[in-house]
Amino acid sequence: MLTITQALFDQIVAHAREDHPDEACGVVAGPAGSDRPERFIPMLNAARSPTFYEFDSQDLLKLYREMDDRDEEPVIIYHSHTATEAYPSRTDLSYANEPGAHYVLVSTADSDDAGPFQFRSYRIVEGQVTEEEIKVVEAY
Incomplete structure (x- = not known):
């Protein structure tokens, strides 16, 4: 199960809406081993x-060095789908190389600025996709 604060949930959705019609992408880091x-x-x-979507290789290298320096790891790796449901594509599966991460997908396909959207989380390990429950909390 993914437990996430309302503030982080809102930030991910806002980023997906801001970048629409292009796919948005990003990471939510957390203390190593904490989930x-x-x-x-x-x-x-x-x-x-x-x-x-594609992370810039230089930005990604910088991010991983920064997380290493801060004793963090990628807890959530997220991106949006702008024309399809929030389910990992074959390309998404090929990029899923963090077996401990939650892969969050936000679909803005049927969304407008205030309209509905899909927010779903998955574990992806060795190409196997498992959807997981999401618990949104005010604080940890």
Whole structure:
């Protein structure tokens, strides 16, 4: 189960809506071994595409060095789908190389600024996708 604060939930959704019609992407880091998402890190979609996302390799290297220095790890890796449901694509599966992370997908396909959206979380290990429950809390 993914436990996430309302503030982080809102930040992820806001980023997805801001970058629409392109896919948004980012990370929420937390203390190593805690499974507690704390630090919201929106990233630039280097592909600038409505159907594909890609982390800039230099930005990603910088982020991992920073997390290492802070004794953090990526607790959530998120991105949006702008035209399809919030379910991992084959491309998403090929990028899923953090077996301990929660992979969050936000679909803005049927959304407007205030309208509905899908927010779903998955564990992806060796190509196997398992959807998990999400618990939104005010604070940890």
